[in-house]
Amino acid sequence: MRVLFILSQQPYPWWLYGRSSYYYTLLSLSEFIDVHVSFPVSSIKEEDITPLRQKNINPYPYVLDTKDKYYKLLFNLFEMEPFKIRKYWNINYRNFLIQITKEIKPDIIQVHTPHMALYGMELKKIFPEIPIILRPQDIVSQQIETLLNNSKNPFLNLIASWQLKKTMKYETYVWNFYDKVIFLTKSNLKYAKILCAQSNLLNCDNEGKFLYIMDGVNVKENLYIRNKNKEDSIAFAASDQLQNVLSLKWFLNNIWFNIYRETKFKLYIYGKVCEHFKREENTLREKKVYLNGFIENKDQLDLELSKSKLFISPTTVGSGYRTKILDAGSIGMPVLCTSFDLEPFTDFLKPNQHILVADTKDEFLEILKKIEYNEISLEKISHNFYVVLKQEFSWDNTAKKFLTLYSNLKNTSLQIKDK
Incomplete structure (x- = not known):
């Protein structure tokens, strides 16, 4: 053939x-x-x-x-x-x-x-x-x-x-x-x-x-479980495609800028998407947002991501599904996404069992607070998501x-x- x-x-x-x-x-x-x-x-x-x-x-x-x-x-x-x-x-x-x-x-x-x-x-x-x-x-x-x-x-x-x-x-x-x-x-x-x-x-x-x-998805070692030294940070990584830029802008303006004072978490951003926010870098730092740029070595990027407690995918624009969600899950990262993100995966992933879902600032903040107070087991969500990827994807x-x-x-x- x-x-x-x-x-x-x-x-x-x-x-x-x-x-x-x-x-x-x-x-x-x-x-x-x-x-x-x-x-x-x-x-x-x-x-x-x-x-x-x-x-x-x-x-x-x-x-x-x-x-x-x-x-x-x-x-x-x-x-x-x-x-x-x-x-x-x-x-x-x-x-x-x-x-x-x-x-x-x-x-x-x-x-x-x-x-x-x-x-x-x-x-x-x-x-x-x-x-x-x-x-x-x-x-x-x-x-x-x-x-x-x-x-x-x-x-x-x-x-x-x-x-x-x-x-x-x-x-x-x-x-x-x-x-x-x-x-x-x-x-x-x-x-x-x-x-x-x-x-x-x-x-x-x-x-x-x-x-x-x-x-x-190319499932790798569960780096998230292996890496015990976690920072109080959440991570986002994306290319500079328009849907990624618009979705990140939505998250920053409608979610993060309204909740960052009420959580101990910082937000780390990786990838070419950072280039669209360089002019605002000083202002973003004041609001606990750090632009870490593009890391070409994928293994190095995976190690950096696994240092954060959570990966976010706040998508509001697009079609198909977000590869970044599967890529994060492939190294064991627990993911917090929007309902829009979850829709293509509903046959495989259940909220609060394999993945976390939020659409409003109150919902995002509630999840972050529950993580801070150990009311959500990120290790369990990591394991469940990782197992589903190996079995189904x-x-x-x-x-x-x-x-x-x-x-x-x-x-x-x-x-x-x-x-």
């Missing part, structure tokens, strides 16, 4: 910018199938490519500038596709992918993220006999909706409203072209069916076109589900050829 994956960014280094989903999907499947992967890069660096080859992953990078540019946003006024999708489109990259497909003759093509969906649609026209899968990491229109619900920036809201109309219509249009659309969570699957019910383009239940397969389980899907699609394709 040979599968060609098309990603929106390079999968290695896997610990940067939320790439772990891509990397571990490829790595877990490479033990069973012949994995080929193409992705746009700003420049080709051998130190980012060689580790993939060493893991039996065959990379086909393509130099393409996918950075946001204002003039491209203006051009998008006259384009059918939403900006997020259009900015990744390049006719030469399309031709590059066509040539790769001719050379390697994949049994399956799997496109990750809606940003790259146009390439899959083009390949389906040229190679109709090859089953093509779309693997959205999130639903873009849902991301935009949650942004509109939380942003108070009039200019940002104007752009978001304009893009939302284009995106809601275009997402279902794109899904119609694919043999299978494999969402990341059950909640995304439900949301997608609601979108499709409002569209005449597609019967969502047509031959099981829509499925969901959750990512696995292994990459082997995720790989087996994809392999079953590939086998069924390939058999169906061969039956059609025989006719």
Whole structure:
């Protein structure tokens, strides 16, 4: 079995910018199938490519500038596709992918993220006999909706409203072209069916076109239990993606600044998200918020996080699920999240048993006070969460589900050829 994956960014280094989903999907499947992967890069660096080859992953990078540019946003006024999708489109990259497909003759093509969906649609026209899968990491229109619900920036809201109309219509249009659309969570699957019910383009239940397969997680040693010298601190770590910036702003303004005087805890922030708060660093320190910046070495970051008593994920904007929650749990960190964060995990995680949940300043403060007075056992929550991750979120389980899907699609394709 040979599968060609098309990603929106390079999968290695896997610990940067939320790439772990891509990397571990490829790595877990490479033990069973012949994995080929193409992705746009700003420049080709051998130190980012060689580790993939060493893991039996065959990379086909393509130099393409996918950075946001204002003039491209203006051009998008006259384009059918939403900006997020259009900015990744390049006719030469399309031709590059066509040539790769001719050379390697994949049994399956799997496109990750809606940003790259146009390439899959083009390949389906040229190679109709090859089953093509779309693997959205999130639903873009849902991301935009949650942004509109939380942003108070009039200019940002104007752009978001304009893009939302284009995106809601275009997402279902794109899904119609694919043999299978494999969402990341059950909640995304439900949301997608609601979108499709409002569209005449597609019967969502047509031959099981829509499925969901959750990512696995690379469970490590429980550093939280091992590290006995805990600080009275809570930790947050995130990239500089817009949803992380907006969610952290919401937490600081609506939660932390209202409760920090009433708790002994400090707040440590790690990652590229810190860059958006540098101008306020002195003010933040006065309110017990410390910007610790980006730590490239993932093992070092894990050790730093495990020194805190609690990891927070105060998400209010986004789609899919927060990888940071699983990453924290993979080293045993107990997590305090919002109801929005918990929704994709409700089949696996129960509040106060595996994870802590709060949405208001009073709820956050109540949990922190209970921790201070030992009314909540963080060690027990750490253990319970860690065990669930090992049992339910292994990459082997995720790989087996994809392999079953590939086998069924390939058999169906061969039956059609025989006719």
